[in-house]
Structure formats: structure tokens, C-alpha cells
Amino acid sequence: MSLVGKIERINGSLVVSQFEGEPKMGDLIEVGNLKLMGEIVRLSNEIAYIQCYEATSGLKPGEPVLDTGMPLMAELGPGLMGAIVDGIERSETDLWELTGPFVSRGTNISPLNRDKKWIFEAKVNVGDRVSGGDIIGTIQETASFEHRIMIPPGQSGVIKSINSGEYSVTEIIGELETDSGIINLTLMQRWAVRRPRPIRERLPLNQPLMTGQRVVDTFFPVAKGGAAAIPGGFGTGKTVTLQQISKWADADIIILVGCGERGNEMADVVAHFPEISDPRSGRKLIERTIIVANVSNMPVSAREASIYMGITLGEYYRDMGYDVVVLADSTSRWAEALRDISGRLEEIPAEAGFPAYLADRIAEIYERAGRVQTLGTDERLGSLTLIGAVSPPGSDFSEPVTTNTLRFIGTFWALDSELAYRRHFPAINWLRSFTRYMGVASEWWSAQDREWEEMRAKALSLLEEASQIEETARIIGEKALPDEQRLVLLMAEMFREGFLVQNSFHEVDTYCEAEKQAKLLKIMIEFYNTVNPLIRKGIPIEKVRELKIVKTLMRLKENRGVEPINSARLEIQYETDELAKEYEVK
Numbered sequence: 234m235s236l237v238g239k240i241e242r243i244n245g246s247l248v249v250s251q252f253e254g255e256p257k258m259g260d261l262i263e264v265g266n267l268k269l270m271g272e273i274v275r276l277s278n279e280i281a282y283i284q285c286y287e288a289t290s291g292l293k294p295g296e297p298v299l300d301t302g303m304p305l306m307a308e309l310g311p312g313l314m315g316a317i318v319d320g321i322e323r324s325e326t327d328l329w330e331l332t333g334p335f336v337s338r339g340t341n342i343s344p345l346n347r348d349k350k351w352i353f354e355a356k357v358n359v360g361d362r363v364s365g366g367d368i369i370g371t372i373q374e375t376a377s378f379e380h381r382i383m384i385p386p387g388q389s390g391v392i393k394s395i396n397s398g399e400y401s402v403t404e405i406i407g408e409l410e411t412d413s414g415i416i417n418l419t420l421m422q423r424w425a426v427r428r429p430r431p432i433r434e435r436l437p438l439n440q441p442l443m444t445g446q447r448v449v450d451t452f453f454p455v456a457k458g459g460a461a462a463i464p465g466g467f468g469t470g471k472t473v474t475l476q477q478i479s480k481w482a483d484a485d486i487i488i489l490v491g492c493g494e495r496g497n498e499m500a501d502v503v504a505h506f507p508e509i510s511d512p513r514s515g516r517k518l519i520e521r522t523i524i525v526a527n528v529s530n531m532p533v534s535a536r537e538a539s540i541y542m543g544i545t546l547g548e549y550y551r552d553m554g555y556d557v558v559v560l561a562d563s564t565s566r567w568a569e570a571l572r573d574i575s576g577r578l579e580e581i582p583a584e585a586g587f588p589a590y591l592a593d594r595i596a597e598i599y600e601r602a603g604r605v606q607t608l609g610t611d612e613r614l615g616s617l618t619l620i621g622a623v624s625p626p627g628s629d630f631s632e633p634v635t636t637n638t639l640r641f642i643g644t645f646w647a648l649d650s651e652l653a654y655r656r657h658f659p660a661i662n663w664l665r666s667f668t669r670y671m672g673v674a675s676e677w678w679s680a681q682d683r684e685w686e687e688m689r690a691k692a693l694s695l696l697e698e699a700s701q702i703e704e705t706a707r708i709i710g711e712k713a714l715p716d717e718q719r720l721v722l723l724m725a726e727m728f729r730e731g732f733l734v735q736n737s738f739h740e741v742d743t744y745c746e747a748e749k750q751a752k753l754l755k756i757m758i759e760f761y762n763t764v765n766p767l768i769r770k771g772i773p774i775e776k777v778r779e780l781k782i783v784k785t786l787m788r789l790k791e792n793r794g795v796e797p798i799n800s801a802r803l804e805i806q807y808e809t810d811e812l813a814k815e816y817e818v819k
């Protein structure tokens with residue numbers, strides 16, 4: 234560690250220091266006698282501007298500033314699964330144990346536990362030639378998760394020694410003979426969080442990420458390895474939706490990044506998450522989840538790092554060959570941290586006070602999503618799906634964080650305060666949301682049902698048509714509309730109640746498997762196709778509305794499995810035949 238200089242002045246989380254030597258942008262700095270952690274965010278005229286991760290009160294001009302010579306790194310290795318770490322990867326539980334709920338500043342603990350021993354099973358032999366990304370052994374880290382120990386990117390050589398056994402993360406498990414000498418192998422590696430981890434090749438997306446949430450999977454799917462944003466005002470359901478995805482998505486690993494402003498918001502997640510059971514394994518979801526969150530008293534600037542930390546962890550598991558989902562709640566807090574630090578640097582503000590490079594930073598984040606062939610010689614595939622909540626002030630989607638995010642994502646779930654107010658949940662507006670992954674999704678869904686694409690399009694067009702008819706109905710009253718239009722309104726109501734609304738607290742309906750989604754969609758369309766001709770032949774809409782099957786269809790989602798959907802089909806036939814007979818139209 235080399236001396237950089239002395240504190241000149243302090244402005245909130247920004248510390249300005251004169252320096253000697255040659256510090257670099259992004260270098261991790263120890264600030265003041267308290268040894269607070271920070272990062273160089275600007276260098277000019279022999280002055281370093283350091284963004285501090287902890288509250289700077291009590292620091293004084295003249296105190297020393299030390300350069301670690303390295304950027305903010307993530308420690309990667311066994312011991313993270315199930316952990317709750319802050320934006321600089323300190324375990325929140327360890328911090329609490331050490332200092333209590335009000336974490337004292339300058340508590341610099343190692344991210345990975347140095348004492349814990351892991352049972353390592355070697356998968357390569359002495360004499361094997363290996364390079365970056367190759368798996369050299371495994372550890373059963375939790376019952377739900379096999380940790381694959383890889384050669385770090387950039388290294389290659391011949392295995393000189395390797396032994397299965399019990400090791401801590403820093404103990405030597407073997408040696409690698411490289412061109413430039415012998416390197417010790419350990420269970421741990423490091424990676425600079427702001428740099429994407431290297432891959433062999435980016436692959437086209439080829440599968441939707443199934444979440445068991447109908448409005449998502451059927452109408453606005455995200456691809457595995459894709460990116461999605463969920464903007465919404467206060468209380469519209471961002472956190473609940475992300476939690477549902479973390480619980481039900483067909484992914485191996487979940488990384489939950491909480492950039493929340495209010496400490497208690499995250500504290501709530503942290504308190505409840507460990508109790509959530511994992512539908513995949515029947516065990517606890519936390520066994521394959523990492524939470525990156527600041528529940529302690531860290532300033533805004535620390536939150537800026539959390540998202541990069543979360544993505545880097547995600548990339549590490551992707552590189553093992555897993556499907557990873559990284560959920561960030563919410564990226565607006567991250568952007569606000571960026572704005573805060575930019576303001577203190579006295580940079581020229583652009584729109585809404587955000588720095589001009591906001592768009593670039595958002596792009597950099599979402600570009601780290603992808604489906605890839607990983608490094609390593611065994612042709613492993615992995616994916617990282619990135620989903621970010623956005624909290625636009627006053628639910629105004631034209632603000633810069635929302636609009637810039639829109640440019641770089643493939644799926645947009647527009648939360649709607651009006652729907653949330655009416656307790657239509659998930660409050661995802663079906664007219665304002667979109668997906669660019671329809672090609673990928675259609676192919677997958679068509680294997681479930683050949684007519685899927687057509688049915689989805691029909692449902693959406695009925696919903697759209699209904700919203701236009703509603704406009705007219707508001708003026709002239711629904712009763713004055715022609716019955717064909719009133720049927721469209723009825724269908725929209727049935728789609729809303731029977732399909733789009735999905736209560737995440739309902740025992741059965743919290744999750745809807747793909748087969749059930751496809752069958753629900755199909756039976757709604759079949760109902761429409763059956764009654765539409767009857768209406769055209771003059772049977773009054775009231776009569777159709779009174780059919781028992783209408784109520785049944787709206788509640789089918791609450792039944793387990795697809796059997797009740799099959800029997801509802803017979804009911805449709807029976808009831809409409811009866812109705813037709815009554816009016817002698819068949």
C-alpha cells in the first residue's frame with residue numbers, strides 16, 4: 234500500500250486529497266484514521282477525488298489517505314450462497330456480530346470467511362493442461378448448490394499438483410505450472426466489479442425465462458440471458474414482482490440487489506427471505522440466493538457499487554455454467570447515487586440533474602446480461618438475466634432513468650398506479666408494456682400449443698379493442714353499445730379477472746405452470762369463438778353474461794392443475810347449446 238496523500242477537504246461522501254505517486258481511476262482507497270473505504274472517481278491536477286463508501290463525519294483535513302493500488306474487487310469462492318452482503322461484499326451477519334446493528338465505520342472484514350473449511354473434490358489430474366474457466370473441482374456448498382472451482386480467467390498451464398480434501402478459501406489446493414512459473418491454486422479468486430468477466434462467446438437467446446406469472450410469461454416474456462425493466466411508482470408492486478420472480482423463475486441462482494433508500498425496506502426483505510421455501514428443492518430459497526443489500530448505515534455512494542457487485546457475483550456463477558437471475562431493486566436509487574456524486578464533483582448536469590454519462594452507465598449495466606459459452610474447454614453454457622426495478626418520481630415514465638433504461642432492455646413491464654389502486658395485481662399495464670423477445674418465446678410456447686402465438690395476439694387485440702370501446706362507453710354508456718362491442722368488454726373483463734390478475738399471496742395462484750397458462754388462454758379464446766357467432770345471431774349479451782361458465786372461467790386459475798380446465802370446456806359446449814336451443818338459432 235502506497236501513501237497517496239492527505240485529506241484536503243471533505244464534501245459529504247466525497248473526499249478530496251492531494252496525492253503523490255501514481256494512483257489510478259477506480260483505485261480502492263483507505264481514507265483517514267478511521268480507514269474508511271472509498272474509490273477514486275476523478276483525478277486532475279494532482280488532486281484525487283474519492284467517493285467514500287461510509288459516512289465521512291469525523292474525518293479531518295490532514296489525515297492520511299492510502300491507495301491499495303487495486304480497484305474494488307469481488308472475492309469469489311465458496312461461502313457466499315445464502316449470504317447477505319453489502320455493496321462492498323462485507324457479510325451483514327458478520328458485521329452485526331462484530332459491531333451490532335449500527336455498524337461502526339472502518340470495519341474492514343474479508344468478504345469470504347477465512348476459517349471455514351470446505352470439502353473439495355478434485356476433478357482434474359496432475360499433468361492435465363488447463364486454462365481460464367476450466368473446472369478443477371467441486372464443492373457441495375449447500376444442499377441446492379454445487380460450487381464449481383474454476384481456473385481464473387487469463388491463467389493457463391499444467392496441473393502440477395491437486396488434492397481433494399478439506400480446505401479454507403486461502404489454503405493451497407494445488408499448483409499450476411505456467412510459462413511464467415508456478416502459481417498456487419486456491420478455492421478463491423478476485424475480480425474487479427466494474428469489469429465484465431470474460432466469456433468465450435456470446436450466444437443468441439433461445440428460451441424464455443419462465444416465471445409462473447401469467448402476464449409475464451404469456452404476454453411480456455423475458456428471455457434467459459435477456460434484460461428487463463419494471464418501472465412503477467410508489468407501492469405499485471416492484472418488490473413483490475421481483476420476489477415472485479426470484480422464487481419461481483426457472484433459474485439456478487438468484488442474486489437480489491437492494492439499492493433501497495430506506496433501510497427498513499431492505500431489512501424487511503432480509504428478515505423474511507430466509508423463510509421462503511424453494512419450490513425447486515423443497516428446501517430454502519436462500520440456499521441458492523445471495524442478497525446484496527445495505528441494511529446498515531452506509532451512505533448513498535455505497536449503494537452505487539452494489540449493482541456492480543451483484544452482477545459480478547452473477548457472472549461468476551454464470552461462468553460455472555448456471556442460469557443466473559440478477560434482480561436490482563431499484564436502479565433509480567443507484568442512479569441517484571450517481572447524481573449525488575456527480576453533483577459533488579461539480580460536473581455539468583444534464584437532464585434532471587443526472588450526469589451526461591447516465592445513459593452510458595445504464596447501457597454498461599444491462600450489457601452484462603447474456604447467454605454465453607463460458608471460458609473453459611468443456612463447452613459450458615451459462616446465462617445471466619438482468620431485471621431492474623425503476624422508481625420514477627411521481628410515476629412519470631418520461632424521466633431520464635426510465636427512458637434511458639428503455640433503450641437497453643428487451644422487456645418492459647410498465648406498472649400502473651391506477652391498476653394498483655384498483656388492486657389489480659400484478660399491476661402491469663398490458664397496453665404500455667412490451668417485449669422484444671417474442672421470437673424466442675413463440676418458438677418455445679408453440680411446442681406447448683401450435684396455436685399459441687395466434688391466441689396471444691387475439692387476446693391482446695381484444696384487450697386493446699376493449700380499451701377503445703371503454704372510451705366510447707364512458708360517453709354514451711355501456712348499454713347503448715352494440716352487443717358485439719359489449720362482448721369485447723366482457724372478454725376483457727374475463728381476461729383481466731381470469732388471467733391477468735394473479736395474487737401472489739394465493740396458495741395456488743401464486744404460481745401458474747406453462748401448461749396451465751396455455752390452457753387458460755386457449756379456453757378463453759374458445760369461449761369467445763363459441764359465443765361470438767351467437768351474439769351475431771341476435772342472442773342478447775345479457776344472456777351470455779348470465780351463463781354460469783362465465784364465472785367458472787374467471788375462477789379456473791384458482792384450481793390446481795389443468796383437469797378443471799378440460800371439464801370447463803364441456804360446460805361451455807353444454808351451456809351455449811342450451812342457449813342456442815332456447816333462441817332456436819342453431
Ligand SMILES: Nc1ncnc2c1ncn2[C@@H]1O[C@H](COP(=O)(O)OP(=O)(O)OP(=O)(O)O)[C@@H](O)[C@H]1O
Binds near residue numbers: 624
Ligand atoms: N402480485 C401481487 N399480488 C398481490 N398483491 C400484490 C402483488 N403485487 C403487489 N401487491 C400489493 O402491493 C403492495 C405494494 O407492493 P410492493 O411493495 O412490491 O410495491 P413497490 O413498487 O416495491 O413499492 P415501493 O415504491 O414502496 O418500493 C404489496 O404489499 C401488496 O399488498
Ligand SMILES: [Mg+2]
Binds near residue numbers: 471472473562
Ligand atoms: Mg419496493
